[in-house]
Amino acid sequence: MKVLLINPPRSPENNILKFAPAAAKQFIHKKLIGPPLGLLTIAAVVNDHDVVVFDIKGEYDLNPAAPPLRKLVKELVERYRPDVVGVTVITSEFNDSVTICQVAKEVNPTIMTVAGGLHATLLPFDFSDPSVDVVIPGQCPQIFRELMRAKEAGIPLESVAGILIRQQGVLTRTRGKPSSWDATGGDFLAIDRGHLAKWISTYKVGNSPDPSTYVFTSLGCPYKCTFCSIWTQFRGKFHQRTVESLIKELQSIPEYPVVRFADANTVVDMQFMNHLFDRIVDERIEKILVMDIRADVAANHPEIIAKMAKGGLKVVICGFESFRDEELLRYKKESPAADNQKAIEVFHEHGIMVRGNYVIPFDYDEDDFRALADYSSANPVVYAGYTILSPMPGTVYYQQIKDKIIDHNYNKYNFFNAVTRTTLPYEEFHERVGGLWLIKKGTDVI
Ligand code: B12
Ligand code: SF4
Structure with a gap:
């Protein structure tokens, strides 16, 4: 067929x-x-x-x-x-x-x-x-x-x-239970990126002359942040691939010198990451690696960051989310704001460029924007991103604020648009979020 x-x-x-x-x-x-x-x-x-x-x-x-x-x-x-x-x-x-x-x-x-x-x-x-x-x-x-x-x-x-x-x-x-499928283990399917050959020249990020691709080392996440749809997609489960299947995949993509790990939360199992990076070094795999790492991982386990930096980790995307502990608690992030600062230090110490992402709630007023701008300026990262805390359908946050949603056009559910009424006038709210993007240390890296 x-x-x-x-x-x-x-x-x-x-x-x-x-x-x-x-x-x-x-x-x-x-x-x-x-x-x-x-x-x-x-x-x-x-x-x-x-x-x-x-x-x-x-x-x-x-x-x-x-x-x-x-x-x-x-x-x-x-x-x-x-x-x-x-x-x-x-x-x-x-x-x-x-x-x-x-x-x-x-x-x-x-x-x-x-x-x-x-x-x-x-x-x-x-x-x-x-x-x-x-x-x-x-x-x-x-x-x-x-x-x-x-x-x-x-x-x-x-x-x-x-x-x-x-x-x-x-x-x-339909009735019945589908046969089980171990997507990261025994049933892992190697993909053929050859299907995408036509567009390889477009898979470039920042100023990189070389194409980049994604590789996932795990699926799901053990945390339960209220705004996140990844743990709900996987019903709170976390599935890790095997080290050897990853080594094989990394070896099989010489045309992609830049590899972004597609994991929602890459470093969950320290033993696994230690082993993976031992093998990356053993096999002399030389890639520029980009991945999402939680701030608390870097703050509490600087040794794993040092090891990954030696194995090629150059860029980290870190969900700072907020500078206020009460907001982080409300989001169930399970990582206090102080971890963001510690993480920045650890990443910078190992020459890793950080893309830190903050999420802006719809009820921020002038004072909130000012306070966030002060914090972000005092804790600069190479590239900071500021998007809107969005009630993605299927998340806990959606359930929490669904009565406040006024825009149900799914095209707007990409973190760039407020879909509830905002405390500041709608246009001014977006203008202020946009203005925050000026606060950063360097140029685009991912
Ligand atoms: C890779 C990725 C991308 C890639 C590729 C996506 C694409 N289709 O083009 C790129 C980089 C393009 C991308 C872009 C965006 N992404 Co994205 N992306 C991811 C990421 C990191 C991994 C997804 C993945 O590959 N998983 C592994 C694969 C194997 O799993 P899967 O996709 O679920 O596929 C399995 C099943 O779902 C199913 N399946 C999937 N497709 C199909 C199709 C058919 C026919 C069938 C039968 C089955 C099937 O079978 C697959 C194998 O088991 C996730 C975060 C994460 N870690 O999950 C975010 C994520 C999916 N992205 C997200 C978002 C919001 C975006 C952006 C809008 C972000 C932005 N603001 O720019 C953009 C969209 C475009 C843009 N504006 O540029 C959100 C989606 C949230 C939501 N509720 O909709 C996620 C969850 C990240 C997040 N932080 O919340 N993304
Ligand atoms: S935001 Fe990150 S840490 Fe929180 S549940 Fe989603 S993937 Fe996990």
Whole structure:
């Protein structure tokens, strides 16, 4: 069967950028660049079929004059004539994902459209649009494979456990329990980045001349920050890959000198990281490594940071979130503000560039903005990011403030737009968040 897997475009909604002071605009991050690991994993599980992965983000980066979404997808579907179209969905890309399914159906109503990914996991019933035939929640490669088998053999899709199918217009869960799938262990699937060859020149970050890629060492997170959708996606579980599968993957990607670990929270198991970095050094793997590390890890375990720096760690993204302990407690971050300062010292001591991220609540007033600016100026990092504390659907924070939400357009759920009423006038709030981006030590590094 022919399977076309599509990575939707980025949402263009960015009110921080729109209302920021002119001088700050150049520093505000506009797009993240990286491969759709989820889609590549799905591609790997059905590689006995004729599979095409199309990265629309990469396409617009490569060719900004590419046709608008509907026309682009129409051309794609007409060119590849797929039996199945799959989309990977995060909240801010939900609307465009549905558009992709609609266009596929317009071109050929017999195409089966399938949605998966984080939003499909947390809110599968959101896919009420009739153009979406099947929704598969969770880490589900084995289920997708079974779905392909059923479709190919003409077996009713009801026989595939663990999916939602449209019946008489309504999404209905199929019966039964899907077979288990150990995504990081025995069932780990090596991905083929060759699917993305067309866009490799666009996978560059900062001023790096070399392409970068993502590699995940774990899935999920053991913490439970109220604003975060990652632990809810994995129901609080944390799954670690094996050291040797990682060494093999790092050795297999010489075309990518820069590797960003895609983990939500990379350093959880110290023993594992120690072993991984021993092996990276043993095998003389020389990559520029970028990863997300919690402030408390650096503050409490400077020795592991020193070791990782020797093994190639050059850039760390650190969720500072706030400068106030009461806010951090409310977010259940389990790391006091003092850890942010200690972490900055530890990272800098080992020559690591820090990208520190703060989240700004909708009720910040002038005094709050001033206090944050003072703190951030006193604790400079190479590059600081300031986004909006956002009630992502499926999170605890969403439940806490859902009555205050006034904007339900999912395009805005990308951390760049307030979706509740703000204490300051709406435009001024975004302008002030934008202005904060001027506070930093260096230039863009990721
Ligand atoms: C890699 C990554 C990216 C990549 C690639 C994403 C893409 N599709 O293009 C890039 C760099 C482009 C990216 C961008 C953004 N991202 Co991002 N990203 C991640 C990250 C770090 C890892 C995701 C991952 O690869 N996981 C590993 C894979 C194997 O798991 P998976 O994707 O869940 O896939 C599995 C299943 O879900 C399923 N599946 C997935 N897709 C499909 C499709 C089908 C058809 C099927 C059947 C199954 C299926 O099967 C897969 C294998 O088991 C996560 C954080 C994290 N650690 O989880 C954030 C995350 C997904 N990103 C997030 C966000 C918000 C963004 C941005 C909007 C950030 C921003 N403000 O710029 C941007 C969007 C575009 C932009 N504005 O530039 C949020 C999403 C939150 C939400 N509730 O929607 C996350 C969770 C980070 C966070 N801090 O909250 N991102
Ligand atoms: S914000 Fe980071 S530490 Fe908190 S739950 Fe999410 S991934 Fe884990």
